[in-house]
Each structure stands twice: as C-alpha cells, then as structure tokens.
Amino acid sequence: MKMPGEFARHERTVICWPSRVDLYNDRMGDARMAHAALARTISAFEPVTMIANETDVERAKLLCGDTVDVVALPIDDSWFRDSGPIYVFDGEKRIAGNWVFNGWGEKFPPFDKDAAVAKKWANLAGHEVRDINMVFEGGSITVDGEGVLATTEQCLLNPNRNPTLSKEAIASMVQQELGANEIVWLPHGLSMDDDTDGHVDN
Numbered sequence: 001m002k003m004p005g006e007f008a009r010h011e012r013t014v015i016c017w018p019s020r021v022d023l024y025n026d027r028m029g030d031a032r033m034a035h036a037a038l039a040r041t042i043s044a045f046e047p048v049t050m051i052a053n054e055t056d057v058e059r060a061k062l063l064c065g066d067t068v069d070v071v072a073l074p075i076d077d078s079w080f081r082d083s084g085p086i087y088v089f090d091g092e093k094r095i096a097g098n099w100v101f102n103g104w105g106e107k108f109p110p111f112d113k114d115a116a117v118a119k120k121w122a123n124l125a126g127h128e129v130r131d132i133n134m135v136f137e138g139g140s141i142t143v144d145g146e147g148v149l150a151t152t153e154q155c156l157l158n159p160n161r162n163p164t165l166s167k168e169a170i171a172s173m174v175q176q177e178l179g180a181n182e183i184v185w186l187p188h189g190l191s192m193d194d195d196t197d198g199h200v201d202n
Contacts, residue, residue: 097118
C-alpha cells in the first residue's frame with residue numbers, strides 16, 4: 001500500500017456542501033458562497049465534484065456553476081477531508097479506504113450520514129472500497145508520498161477515538177493501511193484546537 005502526497009497530481013477534488021445549520025447559523029449563506037467560489041476556482045485546473053444533500057442540490061448547482069459536478073449524497077456537513085475515503089495504491093490498483101468516522105470523538109452529533117459518505121462516494125465513483133475498523137480522520141495525518149507520515153498524539157491517541165487500542169496497535173494499523181515506513185509523532189496540534197483534538201493539518 002502507498003498513500004500519495006497531497007501535492008501529487010490527482011484527477012479530481014471532492015468537496016461537501018455546508019449543511020450544519022447549528023454550526024454556521026446566520027453565516028450559512030457566506031459559507032456556501034465561499035465553498036462555491038473555491039469549487040469554481042479549482043475547476044479551472046481539474047474536475048471538481050460537490051456533494052450535497054438532495055434538498056441542496058439545485059442551490060449548489062446555481063452557485064457552483066456549470067464547471068462543477070454536483071451530486072446528491074446524504075451528508076451532515078462539509079468536512080470531507082475527515083469523513084471521506086482515504087485513497088491508497090496497491091501497485092497500480094486504487095483503493096478507497098473506508099475508515100470509521102465518529103464525529104471527532106462524538107463531539108458533533110449527528111454524524112451518521114458523514115460516517116457513511118466515504119463508502120457511498122466511492123461506490124458512486126466506481127472505486128474499490130476497503131473497510132477499515134478503526135476511527136480515523138483524513139485531517140489527522142499528512143504524508144510525503146514516500147512513506148513518511150506525520151500525526152499528533154493528541155488526536156490519534158485520544159481515548160475518544162480508539163480507547164481499546166494501544167499506540168503500537170494504532171501505529172501498526174496506520175502503517176499497514178497507508179504504507180507508512182515512518183511515523184512522526186508530534187505531541188500536540190494547534191493550541192485550543194478542541195474541535196479536532198489537534199489535527200496535524202490545522
């Protein structure tokens with residue numbers, strides 16, 4: 001297994017439409033405009049898909065324009081980097097890793113739709129899916145594409161993620177599933193990052 005670096009060429013960017021009213025409140029319109037602008041900008045360089053709830057599809061299409069593909073899938077909110085599949089290659093074969101998503105330690109319920117969106121998207125896109133029975137978010141790691149992975153102990157070892165797994169067990173799973181030869185364990189992420197418990201990508 002090998003996980004490419006984020007900077008590697010890729011065929012598509014996938015974004016989720018802001019949906020959690022209790023998070024954005026009166027800034028929901030601003031959040032959606034910003035996501036649409038981001039999608040339009042990226043679409044000048046590569047294909048973009050915007051995932052939205054069925055009730056939001058028409059509005060998303062209107063704001064995103066014709067250069068962005070909008071698809072209907074159930075979601076709770078817009079954090080697809082954390083809830084979406086983590087892609088790796090097994091030789092030439094692409095695999096969508098479907099890890100367990102629990103709303104950043106069950107802090108932001110409901111999260112059942114986001115917990116299911118990785119597999120739903122991969123199936124829609126025709127990608128092979130590999131189910132992985134460990135709580136994990138894409139934003140908890142960053143990789144260089146050459147086998148080095150960075151993460152934080154604050155997040156990956158947090159008892160609200162995988163309380164029954166030791167550091168050694170978590171490291172073994174990550175190395176096996178993502179093809180990491182070396183894990184750089186940072187003690188903490190950004191200070192006061194209570195939402196993600198110290199994601200390394202913040």
